[in-house]
Amino acid sequence: MFQGLNFEPVVLPETADALRKEVRAFLDEETGWFPNSDFNTGASAEFSQRLAKRGWVGMTWPKKYGGSERSFLERYVVTEELLAAGAPVAAHWIADRQSGPLLLKFGTEEQRQRFLPPITRGESFFSIGMSEPDTGSDLASIRTSAVKVDGGWLVNGSKIWTSGAHLNHYMVALVRTEPASENRHAGMSQLLIGFDDPNVTVRGIKNLAGESDFNQVFFDDVLVPDDQVIGEPGNGWVQVISELGYERSGPERFLSSFLVIQELLREVGSNPTDEQAALIGKLVAELVTLRRMSISVAGMLEEGKAPNTEAALIKELGNTFERIVPEIVRPVLPQDASAHFLATLNDAILHAPSFTLRGGTREILRGVIARGLGLR
Ligand SMILES: Cc1cc2nc3c(=O)[nH]c(=O)nc-3n(C[C@H](O)[C@H](O)[C@H](O)COP(=O)(O)OP(=O)(O)OC[C@H]3O[C@@H](n4cnc5c(N)ncnc54)[C@H](O)[C@@H]3O)c2cc1C
Incomplete structure (x- = not known):
């Protein structure tokens, strides 16, 4: 039987604004770190440790394991700011996103006490x-x-x-x-x-x-x-499936080419051609929609739900978006594009093929979505 999708509108909490400013101020101080907005590239234990000192690694976890007991929505704000800036987050990313939550859900007390505090200090990284x-x-x-x-x-x-x-x-x-x-x-x-x-x-x-x-x-x-x-x-299969809501719905599933969009905006300034303006409008509209869907899933995770079908849908749509960005930006390149813009685009072109493979291919996600909707 057909079952619907559930994307309830979620508004970020009031604390999110102050937190966003705090993260931006932190990122402004950190110069020379930023390779690109792909979460998988750019690992720096030192950077992860600086984040950890701010309480931004394992930030939703209980304080007794070194966490900060902040909400998933606050974590969302931190992760999207880090990705949008192209910060080198790869070292702690997996432990923070899914290995820690997995241990919180299925691990023994001894495992939590042993493995979680070093993660929150930015000293222990997982694959x-x-x-x-x-x-x-x-x-x-x-x-x-x-x-x-x-x-x-x-x-x-x-x-x-x-x-x-x-x-x-x-x-x-x-x-x-x-x-x-x-x-x-x-x-x-x-x-x-x-x-x-x-x-x-x-x-x-x-x-x-x-x-x-x-x-x-x-x-x-x-x-x-x-x-x-x-x-x-x-019980491995059940546990692996439970990781997928965390793995598939975050902003890293549609922001991997974000710097290309940002650099395009910088490059064309306030005088875009009609073609450039139309493309920018399309890209921003898609980004805003994906972001609202992704925040909605963060809200459901906060409530302890397992929105696996919604997460798969975000990943499918988000990966398609982030993969196509460099391809559709290339034809509208300004004639006098800067070397910095070309380097950003070049980097995105070389990494984009992996976006729709890692974490589950689009074909597989479509199967998951169809099953979740009761269509197969
Ligand atoms: C950058 C990157 C990082 C990665 N990091 C990790 C990691 O840290 N840990 C980890 O475990 N894995 C990791 N992976 C692996 C990733 O999860 C797999 O590549 C992915 O699941 C696809 O598996 P495969 O490569 O074996 O392709 P296959 O499963 O061989 O698929 C090949 C093609 O066939 C299609 N296909 C397969 N089955 C079906 C079907 N039933 N219906 C329709 N089409 C189908 C696929 O969509 C794909 O297009 C990473 C991959 C990349 C690219």
Whole structure:
């Protein structure tokens, strides 16, 4: 049966204005940091630590774990300002966005006390270990296995496209703890694996822009202690799905090319051609709409809801937008475009193909949306 989407209008709280000014003032002081507005590029532990000192890493988490007990909507304001400025947020991004909330939801008290405070200090960074060679979209077909042994689990296999594995401290790895059965989603678990384990090998993979942001990671008889299993063994699929609302709905899903728009506005100033003015109007209208949808989901997350269909829709529309921005801006380039503008555009062109792949491709998202709407 057809089920509707729910995007209730959400207004940012009054505290958001003051917070926004605070973040902007902080960013104004930080010069020379800003590579581009893609959350995945530009990792700086030092920058993450400066943010952490302000209470802006793990800011929604309980104070007893080092958090600031601010709302998801306040976190939204901080993340959108950071992205719009192109700040180097990649180091703490995954731990802050989803690994920490995962531990808050499914982790033991001991795990929360051990892993969360270092994240909020900007000292501990996490990677997502889902994709494997031959297994990206069809996540249920992963083959990395963990076999129960005395005191823990012995892990063998490989993960691929692991962003930041060469810089981070832990991976939350989805592994098979039981052989695959008719119920494809049964028998998977999430383990916390330290990159400092000598039986873990991290090998960089170059992207289109020639950078090594992601990696292939090999596990060769890695012993993961029992106290690094997240949640109940076998509950991995349910837990992974619960991360998706956090992973798919944020402003990082439509702001990755934001600096191109900003630089276009700077470049054309108050004298755009008709063509440029029409394009700017279209881009801004789409941005405003995506932002309202995304804030609405942040509001639902604040209420403890799991708006996975809405999050998938934002990611599908947002990724399509951020991917196409450099393509549609290029034909209206001013004749005398500055070197800075061309460098920003060039950078976006090289990174844009990844926007619609990472975190789930558009085809997969459309399937999720159709299922959420009761259409399949
Ligand atoms: C920059 C970047 C960073 C990444 N970081 C991480 C990370 O940190 N951790 C991690 O685990 N993964 C990461 N990934 C991997 C990403 O999640 C996968 O690339 C993505 O899920 C697609 O999987 P795949 O590459 O195996 O493609 P495939 O699954 O092989 O898909 C190939 C094509 O077939 C289409 N397709 C597949 N199945 C279907 C279907 N059922 N119906 C219709 N079309 C289909 C896909 O849409 C796609 O176009 C990253 C990827 C990128 C590009």
